Amino acid sequence: QVQLQESGPGLVKPSQTLSLTCTVSGDSITTNYYYWSWIRQPPGKGLEWIGYIGYDDSTSYSPSLKSRTSISRDTSKNQFTLQLNSVTPEDSAIYVCAGSTIMGATQSSQYEFWGRGTRVTVSR
Numbered sequence: 001q002v003q004l005q006e007s008g009p010g011l012v013k014p015s016q017t018l019s020l021t022c023t024v025s026g027d028s029i030t031t032n033y034y035y036w037s038w039i040r041q042p043p044g045k046g047l048e049w050i051g052y053i054g055y056d057d058s059t060s061y062s063p064s065l066k067s068r069t070s071i072s073r074d075t076s077k078n079q080f081t082l083q084l085n086s087v088t089p090e091d092s093a094i095y096v097c098a099g100s101t102i103m104g105a106t107q108s109s110q111y112e113f114w115g116r117g118t119r120v121t122v123s124r
Contacts, residue, residue: 004098005116
């Protein structure tokens with residue numbers, strides 16, 4: 001079965017770049033027609049979709065985060081990576097990678113595969 005695992009630092013300083021990697025096993029990230037997303041949940045708040053990279057290397061980002069966000073992939077490692085620039089404490093959240101066959105899925109019920117999530121704190 002498909003499994004996702006997030007990795008990256010748990011603490012990032014304000015104004016720096018948050019970088020997280022999701023390693024996918026059990027299937028290729030280039031398999032038709034998967035879309036691989038990053039989603040976050042700040043403390044006490046609901047899920048927020050950040051963006052996706054598709055099986056075809058297409059990307060799409062949340063309008064509210066687009067100016068600071070980049071999602072890329074390494075097909076040789078079957079990984080995709082989130083970079084969020086100029087972070088502030090408001091970017092502190094649990095970050096989760098997930099997979100869906102629905103392009104631009106924003107509802108949790110639309111995702112078939114989930115990582116376990118990783119907590120990122122933005123603080124000095």
